Amino acid sequence: MKDCIFCKIIKKEIGQSKDIIYEDDKTIAFLDITPAQKKGGHTLIIPKKHYELVTDMSDADAKAVMLTIKKLSKALLQFSQGMNIIQNNKRVAGQYVNHVHFHLIPRFDNDGILIEKWTANKYNSESDRLNMVQTIKNLLKD
Ligand code: AMP
Ligand code: ZN
Numbered sequence: 001m002k003d004c005i006f007c008k009i010i011k012k013e014i015g016q017s018k019d020i021i022y023e024d025d026k027t028i029a030f031l032d033i034t035p036a037q038k039k040g041g042h043t044l045i046i047p048k049k050h051y052e053l054v055t056d057m058s059d060a061d062a063k064a065v066m067l068t069i070k071k072l073s074k075a076l077l078q079f080s081q082g083m084n085i086i087q088n089n090k091r092v093a094g095q096y097v098n099h100v101h102f103h104l105i106p107r108f109d110n111d112g113i114l115i116e117k118w119t120a121n122k123y124n125s126e127s128d129r130l131n132m133v134q135t136i137k138n139l140l141k142d
Contacts, residue, residue: 001050006099010048022072026064029072037111041076043104045069051100053089065102072104080106084115
C-alpha cells in the first residue's frame, strides 16, 4: 500500500528495514522504533500483505502471524521477565499505523509500563452479563 510506513519496511525502502529480526514468506518481525521501555526489545509482527484490522486478515495470514508471534515470544522471554502481546484496532483503541501489527513488549520489574491501567467494572446484573454473552454469540454466526 502506497504511503504505508510498514509496507515500506517490508519492501526495504527505508532505514528501519535494518531492524528486521525475522522474515518468512508471509510475515516479518522488526524492532518498534520507540520501545515501550528503556531496555528495548519491543518487537512488531506484521503480515506482509497490507490489511488494516485483525478481522481483515486471511486465515492463512492470521495463522502465519500467530506462528511468528510464538517464535519471537520464545526469544524475547529468554531475556525478559515477562511479556505482553498487544494489538490495537482503530484509533479509539490506540491504532496509529493502519497496517495490522502485534506488539510484543518484554517486561521487567518496575519498568513503569501501564498496560493494566483499566479499572475492573462490574455488570449491573446477571441478566446484563448473560445478554452480552448472547449478543456476542449471535454476532459469531455472521
Ligand atoms: P499502534 O499505536 O498500535 O498503531 O503502534 C504503532 C507503533 O509503530 C508505535 O509503537 C510506533 O513506535 C511504531 N512505529 C511507527 N513507525 C515506525 C517505524 N518506521 N519503524 C518501527 N516502528 C515504527
Ligand atoms: Zn501496509
